[in-house]
Amino acid sequence: MLALLLLLLLASLVSGRNDTDKTPWRCPEITQPPAVSCSCDLPHTLRCIGDNSALQVIGDVLRGLVPPATVSLLDCTVQNVSVLPDLLLEGVLLHGLVVSSGEIHHVSERAFSGLAGPLQALGLPNNKLQTVPTAALSALPTLDRLDLSHNHLETLTAGSFKGLSNLTFLELSENRLSVLEVNAISSLSKLQTLRLRGNKLSVNAVSALEGMHSLQELDLSDNLLAGPLGATTLPALSALRVLQLAHNQLSSVRRGALTGFTSLVSLTLHHNQIDVLEDNAFSELRTLTQLDLAHNRIVAVSGNSLAHLTRLVQLDLAHNFLRALTADLVVPLRNLQELRLDDNDISMVTSDALNSGTVLRRLTLADNPLNCDCSLAEFAEWLTNSSLLPTSDRTTAVCATPPSLENGLLVEVSPHELLCGQDEEETGPAPPQGPLNPQVPVSGKQVTLRIFQYDGVSVTLLWSVEASAAPYACDALFVYEEEGAHEVLLESNPVRCNSSHLADPRALTLTLPGAGLLLGHRYRYCVVLLEGGGVTSDEMALVLGCSDIIPLIPTAEPQSQPLPEFSLTTHIAALHVNVSSPGTLLIVIQLWEQPLPKAHCLLTVAVFAGSSLVAQQHLNCSHPQTVIKDLPVGPYRVCAATGDFPSTGPRARCITVQQPVTPQGLGGLNIVIATGFVALSSVLLLGLYLATRRLLQRPKLLPTHQCFLAGPQDEEQHSRYVKLHATTKL
Structure with a gap:
């Protein structure tokens, strides 16, 4: 709090006093329970707890003190x-x-009048102030630091800080600020530190900070900043050195972001919704030494995105969706010393990403599905020989595949164990024979991709299945990405379907979310079916089909003829909203499949009044209902979507409540009916899910990331590799 911020000031004051007077300072004895009780934990610092008469008792004692005994x-x-x-x-x-x-x-206006000397720091935190006490503060023209955090401030007017021209530090965090009038803060020409964390400020509101040429530290974390971070999202602050924008709703970083921030050395962007770093995104931030992008949705980082950050020392990309560690990320950052990549989807590290010229003192890779094959040989050697890395960092690189190296530390894997393709098949141990490892044959039945469509959100694949393959059950959909002369397994998605449920078993439509795919990249899609309906028997066989390499670009609108679809993710079947009382909504979400309770299965619910977002919550899929209170006057638009992303996206389901329902009479009945409907629907869906699961149940498909060399790309070769993945579970 403010007291901690005064330590340097007090230290200098105490030092000055000790130079002129060697008399040791003694803590004043002020103890009159229950009125007041005081103690001293630092020289010339008095901390007291008491009732409404405490300040009067303390004042009476302190008036009798003279230097150097003063507080x-x-x-x-x-x-x-x-x-x-x-x-x-x-x-x-x-x-x-x-x-x-x-x-x-x-x-009161004269609350701080009559002090025996000029007050340099004032804190009124953890109170219920709804406006800045301007009149009372005007008696403190020498005030240097002011703390009004954890109050109920909603608006700052042009005269809120009138007369406080000497302020250098202003703490306004954890209030309810949504409006900053012009010159409300920018009139404080000497202000160096401004903290506005935990308010309700939008991009438009912070434009009032324009002209603060002395500001060096700005905290806008946990506000309502939304949309792309561009060149003019924030007003140019040429002297700013530290900028904190964490816990907002920023969606991307555009080319030339934060133009005019010519002195910035630290930028914090963790816990946003950033999924794209455009080329030259940080070209205007050449002085940056610390960049925190953790807890976002970044899938890839191009070489041009970070190319201008030649002074960057610390980079945090943990808790994102990066697929690989490449030279594009590391090589341009020639002064980089700390790189954090924990909890991504990194399966490969390219041979040129880290070399003898790369000097990292910290590198963390915990919770990444590393594929420990021959492509990791150079990285394993670099990791073993990096004497500057602490042991705790080197042991974060853990193998996920192949199964023979699962959970093994990469630094402990010998080079001859890092195998690829045919070498691994020939030198690896022979699979055990017997009833626990049945040899599943590959059927000669044909599966051909007939239609490919991409609408910018999801990929739709229409497969033509040879009629004699029925009955069959869907097993998995693999996605391979073309990288140079290789193809890398990018995704392995389990798929649930049964040909007996299809109107025409010869036409199979699968929908794949496009969130993990990059526009313009080239992918191959392979489907695995289980002939025989998925029931383990001597007659069961794998039916395999792969597409050609297809670039990911938007195609024409889908066919008008409806086709049966099997989504790879849980989606919302219905959204029910009831206005149980004025300003209170009961929201119930009905899911197509009843998921098992998992912490990472999330639903996002947002409520709009007019065009303004008035409430937003995250729910667990295992309990898809909530009550939101204290809303402004409707009508309301309620949107819900799966996942931790804006609930107004293309996958959202929305409903408009035209007018409030009177809470008398039918309000309670509606709640009972809605709750009963949801309970009945949940029981039916759970029953359907358990029945389907018993029919199709089989061991979990282990995720793999096998690379293979490019060569003659015939269908037989691709079937071979898909079979290796598909039979892992068997």
């Missing part, structure tokens, strides 16, 4: 105080004052 900082926590009266500490000499009660909503 520099007084920190009081009092109870049952809602108003700070006039002449609060008249005649008392202080440099810093902090008063908290949790209830103060008004400060």
